[in-house]
Amino acid sequence: MLYHPDINPYIFELGPIKPTWYGMMYVIAFVLAIVLAKYRAKQQPLWTEETADKLVTNYLAFGVILGGRLGYVLFYGLEYWQQDWLYPLKIWQGGMSFHGGLLGVIFACWLFARKQKMHFFQVTDFLAPLIPAGLFFGRIGNFINGELWGKISDVPWAMVFPTGGPYPRHPSQLYEAALEGLVLFVVLWLYSAKPRALGRVSGGFLFGYGLFRAxxxxxxxxxxxxxxxxxxxxxxxxxxxxxxxxxGLYLLWRPVTHEKLS
Structure with missing residues (x-):
């Protein structure tokens, strides 16, 4: 049995200035997304470093934050919203949903593709391999906060969390960081290294994340x-x-009627 290290959620405290480790994980995730996007842009003729940077900084960030918050409120926080109509705006109280963030990113990709006159799947296939890296740091942030822990368990690596009662639990945040983050990143990065039919890489992400999360x-x-x-x-x-x-399965296995590649 292990014990959660009970890390202070604040990096430092200077009066009202209290940056959190969880917020830092988001910053790291976005910076890494920019670096990886620029690298991928060098490997693909349809993209430039400038275009890739614009996609991540102007569109991806918007989609993740807005979609993630609204998704959490709609999927998990309607009870809180009924009690406080300003709850969706109180981001500092926590509460972000991956599935909501995904919908936000999909909408952002649609806007970007329309503006750049690109095929929607050319944008999502380019972006899909970058997302698991960000998910990894997001789940590490959950672990630092000691939240979203697993069920009570007697496995040797079960962990007692400060907010989870006296019993050891699955460190499910680390499971998600490993599978939805590292494993999915490696698989998609290698799979997307060769030209694929439009939608295939996006399908791989949807199927892989959905399966691991379920x-x-x-x-x-x-x-x-x-x-x-x-x-x-x-x-x-x-x-x-x-x-x-x-x-995701449909995108991976659908018949290819055109020779367009992503």
């Missing part, structure tokens, strides 16, 4: 105010991941 939900403690939605095991995360898995 599996980890079996050992992750559901949100207390939602609990299980059916059968004492089905969670909101699994319901939201199912369309990703199905559409």
């Amino acid at each position: 599996l980890i939900e079996f050992v992750r403690e559901p949100d207390a105010h939602l609990s299980y939605l059916a059968w004492d095991w089905l969670t909101m995360g699994q319901i939201l991941s199912l369309p990703m898995i199905l559409f």
Whole structure:
């Protein structure tokens, strides 16, 4: 049995200035996305470093933050919203949803593709391999905060979290960092190294993330105010991941009618 290191969520405190490690993880994720995007742009004739930088800084950041917050409120925080109509604006209280962030990123990609006169999948296929790297740091931020822990367990690496009671639990944040972050990043980065039919790389991301998230939900403690939605095991995360898995499989296996590559 292990114990969570109980890290101070603030990097330092200087009066009202209290930068958090969780916020720092977002900064690292976006900086890394810019670096990786510029590198990918050098490998693909349709992209330039300037265009890649614009996609990440002007569109990706907007989609992640706005979509992530609105998604959390709609998928997980309606009860809080009913109690406080200003709750969606109180980002400092925490609460971001990956699935909401994904919808925000999809919308941002659509706007970018329209402005740049590119095919939608040319944009999403370019961006998809970058996202798992950001997810890795996001889940590390969850671990530092000691939140989103897993179910009670007796595995040797089970961990006691300060807010999780006296019993050891699955460190599900680290599972997600490993699978949704590192493993998915390596798979997509290698898969996208060769030209693929439009939509294939995007499909790989949707299927991979959806599958990993759905599996980890079996050992992750559901949100207390939602609990299980059916059968004492089905969670909101699994319901939201199912369309990703199905559409991802469709993009991976659909017949290719054109020779356009991403």
